[in-house]
Amino acid sequence: MAISKSDVERLARLAHISIDPEEVDSYSSGLSRILDLIDEMNQTNTDGVPPMAHPQDIRLRLREDQATEPDLRELFQSSAPSSDRGLYLVPKVLE
Amino acid sequence: MAWESVIGLEVHVQLQTRSKIFSSAATAYGAQPNTQACAVDIALPGVLPVMNHQVALMAVKFGLATGATVNCRSIFARKNYFYPDLPKGYQISQYELPIVSGGQLAIDSGNGEKIIRITRAHLEEDAGKSLHDEFDGLSGIDLNRAGTPLLEVVSEPDLRSPLEAVTYLRKLHSLVRYLEICDGNMQEGSFRCDANVSIRPYGADTLGTRTELKNINSFRFVEKAIQQEIQRQIELIEDGGQVVQETRLYDPLADETRPMRGKEEAHDYRYFPDPDLPPLIIEQAELEKVRDTLPELPDARRERFVHQYQLTPADADQLTSDREIADFFETTADAAGGDSRSAANWINGELMARLNRDNRPIGENRITPKALGALICRINDQTISGKIAKDIFSALWEGEHDVDGIIDARGLRQISDSDALEQVIEEVLGRCVEQATQFRDGQEKVLGYLVGQVMKATKGKANPQAVNAILRQKLSP
DSSP states (O other): OOOOHHHHHHHHHHTTOOOOGGGHHHHHHHHHHHHHHHHHHHTSOOTTOOOOSOSSSOOOOEEOSOOOOOOOHHHHHHTSSOEETTEEEEEOOOO | OOEEEEEEEEEEEEOOOSBOSSSOOBOOTTOSTTTTOOTTTTTOTTOOOOEEHHHHHHHHHHHHHTTOEEOSEEOOEEEEOOOTTOTTSEEEEOOSSOSEEOOEEEEEOSSSEEEEEEEEEEEEEOOOEEEOSSSTTEEEEEOSSTTOEEEEEEEOSOBOSHHHHHHHHHHHHHHHHHTTSOOOOTTTTSEEEEEEEEEEETTOOSOOOOEEEEEEOSHHHHHHHHHHHHHHHHHHHHTTOOOOOOEEEEETTTTEEEEOOOOTTTTOOOOEEOTTSOOEEOOHHHHHHHHHTOOOOHHHHHHHHHHHSOOOHHHHHHHHSSHHHHHHHHHHHHHTTTOHHHHHHHIIIIIHHHHHHHTOOGGGOOOOHHHHHHHHHHHHTTSSOHHHHHHHHHHHHTTOOOHHHHHHHHTOOOBOOHHHHHHHHHHHHHHOHHHHHHHHTTOTTHHHHHHHHHHHHTTTOBOHHHHHHHHHHHHOO
16 A cells, blocks of 8 residues: 555644655655555454454553642743743644 | 434533542642643653543443443543643544443433434543633643543434434433532533534435534533524525535524634544553453442432322423432422422422522522421421411521421411401401402302402411301302
8 A cells, every 4th residue: 555645744744743845755655665564464364353452461550539649830830931820821722 | 395403412521530530630620720730631751641440430330321331341542633732642532442332311302202322432531721812822721621531422313403402411411410420510511512413304314414513511502502503504505505514613692603713634633542551441340339339310210209209200300300309309208298299399399490590509509308398297287378388488498497486486377267267257358348249149250359368368377278168158148
């Protein structure tokens, strides 16, 4: 399966990363090679094999419902680029 | 052309836990911004989620109460999108294997019971809040809500009218409050509703293109928003246009829906299983333990009320929609010496009217079931008249609680003694000669007027049945 140039551009947009236009071709062939490998794996018969959701055979650990975290706002906001009245400030987003 | 509307609801039920779904930060509402947002919630590098056991149990409880399949193995997935109130760049949710699948709620559709299928209910974390207006050119972000546990309940598109949609929503609201998994507070966002709406010609079996109405925060607005959206789609199609699949917001002031400003490709979430979270396993034994904690559910309680207390289905329905009201009723009926119908009438009538007027939940009302029960007993043993009872009810509403004390202190005892009544009646008949003659001439209705005069003369304390009897006797030819 091939990843087209426009697929690469779209994926970059979704992931919020900028890529050099000259590199689009190499990304598209690199990503296509990964999909080729997956195509090859897809030829294995997996009838009756449950899909794997996690590579290790472990189950989720659970904790008791207790609120124990202290308020560390000041510490956290000391490394934020901008904050005011307890809020983190970011470039304006519109809904 | 006649159109049929097709509606499905997605409801975000905020689970009523002390701490968040994947961190030990508190979930209390109304805290100062970012004081309940720990390293996990703000997504500092290197942190890992640890799941809250209580959240899983609450989802199981919901699944059991709706007759759904509780999946003993469910998977958390990452839903990827960028927004400043989502610091990780993904929301932890469930996609392919949710904790609850299938299930149903029965609603009263106006002509009989109708089953609404629930597709699934999955667990996820809430995002933070963005405040756009207070800062010039900047948005303020409060991450206190980030990581709050949500159960998203998705219905099949089985609803056919705005009224059915709101009936289903109320039913679901009542259920999660009975189960004590959600406080149901819509103003605070604990119970939020998105609606998928489409229309099709009557009798068609394919679905039209749908739009999604987001974040509608009251029952009334849900009904109005869907109503407006259906109307808009009908007009659009009848004018030769086409419905575009999009997300719209309801503006209650203008009473119309508007497209949300476009988030391009926002629907490509690229879900994949979260490698930080292995499968959630629910053992059968644990499931049975949760089953043992299920309370009597609204439908069963309504049925019981109809049979045990001889109530009409409508009265029983109203009393059982809220667990606290139902409890209040049962204690009152008991205190009223088993006069359950009077208890139902007082609660569904006088008490509800006052609660609605003051917009108060029953928990914040000062009348105790014991006092209301005592009041009903005093009416039944003819100590007081129905009219006086209303005055005493007002006193109870204002915080007094001793019914017999109020009756004695204010001299409200009903006058049933015929000598005392005859005196008053003689006096009234002396004044109302004309009406008395009219009654004798066969105008039955005038009797009501005369009874009223006697009641007035005794400040409501006369026993109306006794007055009636004496009047008839005196006026008989």
